[in-house]
Amino acid sequence: MxxxxxxxxxxxxxxxxxxxxxxxxxxxxxxxxxxxxxxxxxxxxxxxxxxxxxxxxxxxxxxxxxxxxxxxxxxxxxxxxxxxxxxxxxxxxxxxxxxxxxxxxxxxxxxxxxxxxxxxxxxxxxxxxxxxxxxxxxxxxxxxxxxxxxxxxxxxxxxxxxxxxxxxxxxxxxxxxxxxxxxxxxESPGLTTSRMSALLGNEAMYMLQEGTASAEDIDTALRMGFNHPMGPLELGDLTGWDTRLSVLKYLHSTLGEKFRPCPLIIKMVAAGRLGRKSGHGVYEYEDGKRVPGSGLKVSVS
Ligand SMILES: NC(=O)c1ccc[n+]([C@@H]2O[C@H](COP(=O)([O-])OP(=O)(O)OC[C@H]3O[C@@H](n4cnc5c(N)ncnc54)[C@H](O)[C@@H]3O)[C@@H](O)[C@H]2O)c1
Structure with a gap:
């Protein structure tokens, strides 16, 4: 004992x-x-x-x-x-x-x-x-x-x-x-974990907004390339983009420009695309399951 x-x-x-x-x-x-x-x-x-x-x-x-x-x-x-x-x-x-x-x-x-x-x-x-x-x-x-x-x-x-x-x-x-x-x-804003995770999720959204790669491929990059258990867009859908946005706003106000929330996150929250909890975020969900091939496509034309 x-x-x-x-x-x-x-x-x-x-x-x-x-x-x-x-x-x-x-x-x-x-x-x-x-x-x-x-x-x-x-x-x-x-x-x-x-x-x-x-x-x-x-x-x-x-x-x-x-x-x-x-x-x-x-x-x-x-x-x-x-x-x-x-x-x-x-x-x-x-x-x-x-x-x-x-x-x-x-x-x-x-x-x-x-x-x-x-x-x-x-x-x-x-x-x-x-x-x-x-x-x-x-x-x-x-x-x-x-x-x-x-x-x-x-x-x-x-x-x-x-x-x-x-x-x-x-x-x-x-x-x-x-x-x-x-x-x-x-003691510092976002400690280590929230600070790194917020930046990664924000950058992933910038890439989606710019059409750098599809949502599925951005997530696959982190899962297969870096062994993350989940991609940053999947994780944002799980956490909720409204929560993500409030963390980013706080880090932006305390730590500066690099945490400025990506405009696509602001639009998604305004549209009610909060993630799993609202049935759609970067991906669509039916009965709690992700719909294959449903990754958000941002048209620039
Ligand atoms: N939920 C998360 O993922 C998470 C992760 C890390 C840290 N935290 C932090 O942990 C804390 C608790 O979060 P949670 O998600 O467990 O909240 P929760 O809402 O699930 O539980 C809070 C509990 O506190 C009780 N409570 C409120 N005032 C009290 C008091 N004066 N005396 C005794 N009990 C009281 C409530 O009755 C409730 O049961 C928060 O500070 C939160 O920021 C949460």
Whole structure:
């Protein structure tokens, strides 16, 4: 038995991300507490974690005993001040709202262990700004997980202005203990992943707009030439071009000209071609499946 069962990790927010993060800690043997103000969210999270564990057993990735032990170590709680009492780690993953996040970490810091560390899973808010309300901002860090957490290996650790070396080192160790690979990024717009992905998707749309190659061939280039699991246009259809556009606008305003959104993306969003969720984006979808040969053709005549 490793020492993880002596370490209390509290995940606040039992939505999409909190569910996956709680699973990762429970299966690694930590005392895991999942907190949410909504009973429905907690119930849904518990069912999803049970399902992930069941399919892990079916696929031979975890034993039945390990799956039972994971559920045994998981506690659900609605009251943060109760759930976070004496916690060694608190990972905040409530809705993307600055004031809500500040309220959560302030309550958590009042009741957790004196040398405990608080992390936020925010995608875009400032780690430095959230930490500013804490008496010990040096023990605060960003832990940016990826969806679905049980499949994605990466955690981007976001270093705020005050995060200490010790906090970064301890958080890297924690990632290893749950089988994740971490990278460390100084707080900056788009971190590494969103910034690279936004630029690639934007450039792919410029090529489509200019008629450089067909949509299918642009995607095939990245899949077959660079071993990407998905092409940039397929990925944009999955993420949603409206989401892509808002990320690009933010990066354009903070990082400059190279992130100026491609006019074709702006037109697509105006036309309601948002991607899979609206039934058409760069490709057409029927019953959730892509229609072969449906890649958008842009006529210039
Ligand atoms: N969805 C993604 O792919 C993704 C990826 C990386 C990071 N993130 C970030 O993770 C965070 C959560 O995203 P999500 O997609 O899981 O959201 P979600 O909407 O699925 O879940 C948010 C949960 O937080 C709960 N909540 C809200 N206020 C609360 C409070 N004060 N106390 C306790 N619980 C509270 C809600 O009831 C809900 O269950 C956001 O900051 C988001 O930017 C999301």
């Amino acid at each position: 490793n020492g993880n069962n002596k370490v209390k990790v509290v995940i606040v927010g039992a939505g999409l991300m909190g569910t996956g993060i709680a699973h990762a800690f429970a299966i690694s043997g930590f005392q895991t507490v999942l907190v949410d103000i909504s009973t429905d969210s907690l119930d849904r999270a518990y069912s999803s974690i049970t399902e992930i564990l069941k399919s892990g057993v079916k696929l031979g990735k975890v034993t039945e005993e390990a799956a039972d032990a994971a559920l045994g170590t998981l506690t659900l709680e609605r009251e943060l001040s109760v759930g976070a009492k004496n916690a060694h780690w608190v990972i905040e993953t409530v809705s993307e709202n600055l004031e809500a996040k500040k309220a959560v970490i302030s309550t958590a810091s009042d009741v957790m262990a004196d040398d405990g560390i608080i992390a936020t899973n925010t995608s875009a808010l400032s780690v430095t700004e959230i930490a500013s309300i804490l008496p010990a901002p040096e023990r605060f860090i960003g832990m940016h997980f990826f969806n679905p957490v049980h499949k994605m290996k990466l955690v981007e650790l976001v270093r705020g202005l005050a995060s200490s070396d010790e906090t970064v080192a301890k958080t890297r160790e924690l990632c290893e203990l749950i089988g994740k690979t971490s990278i460390v990024v100084n």
